[in-house]
Structure formats: structure tokens, C-alpha cells
Amino acid sequence: MGAVPEFAGERYAAETYSPLVDLTLRLGDDALVLSQRLMEWVASAPVLEEDVAIANIALDLLGQGRMLISYAGSIMSPPKSEDELAYLRQAREFRSSHLVEIPRGDFAQTMARQLVFSTYQSLLYAELTHSTDATIAAIAAKASKEVRYHLDHATQWVLRLGDGTDESHERMQAGLDVVWPYVDELFDADSGVEVYDGPQTDEKLRPLIDAGVCPDFGALREPCIDQLTAVIETATLTVPQTKWHARGGRRGVHTSDLDFLLAEMQSVHRAYPGATW
């Protein structure tokens, strides 16, 4: 194919990441980007307790993201610091899913996303706790304890809003409808087939799956959907039907929402390069 196009976004193009770096960045970028999205609620949540709760969840995710991104940086060649990776990569270089980058919407939509992500994260991290990679196992063991609280928080809200007033029910359902097309990407290899035909195992992660570093993400889909379905139905809501599925985040193809999010998140570091305090 000849020379690779020379633009900054290609510096971390998929083929230059080792499988382990790729995996660690997927996990870390999901946590970092969702943390940034959640922080938008600080000082704007419906009640003070929620302001505090969402800030705490964002802080947990930020901590998890920092540990994972630091680890990814340490095994890159040459090594990169967490700040370089968080503040100096462009959207094209992020490995996060589309689920975490879409706008926060109203409170119900935020809780719909939290329910999906926390359920996914609790199942995934329970598996990663047994990872043959000691660092990933340690981070997952720590994060798992925190995610239980995040999942509980989101579940309580989905139940309360779904089985609440006509308006809260309607808005909770609308929130679920918005996030549902983004669910499958969490389990999808996205290895480049044109026609989407359900999640596939990621060939890039195959060596890691074989070595017991991470589970086959596709295998987590069914238990995750089952668990989500149970909560959604208890909340008197309906599991949405969707005709399309988001794809591309794991290979660095994002919506423009991520560009705006990064512009805000990275603005200080870019304005004052190398600043410390």
C-alpha cells in the first residue's frame, strides 16, 4: 500500500499499538472519557446529593483511567506518561467506545448510560480480576469494588424513574432508546467487516484471550444484556429495539462529540505545555 499518510493522528494508529497496549487503552480511555462526561454534571445535577454522587463516580473512573493509561504508557515503546496520553492525543488516537463520548443528555439519559456501562464494567472487571497480567488484575480488583456502588446507583435511579411518574417513565425510556445502539460496540471486535452481523471476537486481542489476559468480550454480551433486561423490565420499561449499531471507537474512529470533549479536557495542558502545580 506504500507510505502511511503523515498526520499526527496516525502516530498511535492501531497497527502501532501492541495488543496489550490496545486493550489497556480501550479500558483506560473508556474510564477517562466517561469521567469527563460525568463531570459536566458537577454543579448542575438535579439535587445536591446527586451532584456529590456523580462527582464521586467520575472520580473513581478518573482514578481507574489514570492507572490504566499510566500502565499503557509504561509498556509503550518509547514509554509515554499518563499526561502525554491523556492530554496530547487526538481523537483519532483514542480507543474509547462511542457509548462514553455521546453527550450526557438529560439526567435520565445519563443514568441509562451509567446502567449500561456499569453493568458491562462489573462483568468485565470481574473477569479481569483473574487476568494473567498482574497489573491489570490488580487494577480490576480495586475497580470492581467501586463499580458495585456505581451499578447500584444507576440501578436505583432507573427503577425509580422508570416506575415513577408518567413523565419520568417517558424520559427514562427515551434515555434508554438513545444509548441502546451503542451497547453492542462494547462487545464487538469491529474487525472491519462491512455488514454488521452481531459482535465478533477481536483477532487483535486473540493472543491476549489465549494467554488469559482478558476474556473474549463477545462472550460477555449475553450475560450483560440479561442483567440489563432484568433491571429494565423491573422498572416497567421496554428493552429498546435498534436497527443500527455504533462501531469504530476501538480503532480510533469517533463521532465529533469526542473532539469537543477533548478540546475542553485538554485545553489547559495545551495552553500551558508542561505546566505543573
Next chain:
Amino acid sequence: MSTTTRDLEDLSPFGYGDRSPANDIDGTDPKSAVALGPDVTPWELAADVNDPEIPALSIADLGILRAVEVSDDGGTVTVTITPTYSGCPAMKAIEHDLRRVFTEAGYREVVVDVVLAPAWTTDWITPRGLAALEESGIAPPTGTRAVAGPVSVGLSVRCPHCGDFDTEVLSQFGSTSCKALYRCNTCREPFDWFKTLR
């Protein structure tokens, strides 16, 4: 980074950055741990540092102080700590406090190691720590697991003000990562509960 740091270190008699400023002014050897006095062990010195977000509790009573090791020549101390929560913002402050305490005690080099495994649990809070929490108006973690799955398990948390068990959770997330917000139905006072984490 290392080049700049070293240049500045060479220029300054007190060193630079996180390096210990204490003993190199006249080129004498650093004090050994013995210089602390016969009664103060390095562990006790580290244990003297408090959690900045819960000042009633030392890092030893909180269970985040895992090990204190002194090198054979007595000049270097390695302190191992572990975070309560992944995003705990107090870790940096605790690290700085440890550096200060050991530097003032005469150690040439202070290494603070942050480890993740095994993951911290509220089971590591000492009996003295539990008592200190209650005394400062924070209900200590209860004996059973707080969250077993997607749905909360009801728990009796004792009000640290009036001692009654008729309390209710206002939010699972409180003033810091490690606390939840409760209210006592008897004395009507709100209070923090130190969340059980296992």
C-alpha cells in the same frame, strides 16, 4: 527531566524537588534511624501521618500504610502505601507528608511506593481507627457487605450522635469517595458513614 533536576540539585545546597534537603549541607553522613530516639520506630513515624480528608485517622489506623523498610545503611526509607479508592485525591498529600516527616527525621532519601494489590478493604481499619471514626462523628463500616449486587441490601448503621439504629441512607456517595451520607430518624442529624468495602 532528569538533566534539569540534576543541574538544579548541583546548584542548590538543599537539593531540589522531592529530594530530601536535610543533611548534605556540610557533607556529613545522614542520620540513621537510631537518631530518631530509642522509642520512635520508622513505622511509628509513618503512622504519625494522618489522612488529610479524615484527620481523625492516621494512615496506619486506616490500613493504607502497608510497610516501612529502612536500608542497611539507615539512609533510605521505603514506605509502601495503597489507595482506598482508585481516584483518592489524598494520596499525593499523604506522599508529601511522608516525605516531610522522614526528611525532618534525617533520612537522606524517602521512597514512597504505591501498590494496588492486594486491594484495600475496610477490614484493615484498626479497632483504634474504628473508635476514632465514631468519635469524630463518622459511623464506622458495618460488619456485612454493603452491596452484593445490583440492588442494595438493607443495613443498620448506628447513628454516631445518639447511637440509635433507626437511620436511613440519603446517598451512597458522600463528602469523600469512602463515605456515604446518612440521616438519623431519631435525632434527625445527618452524618457520614464510612462505606464498607470488601
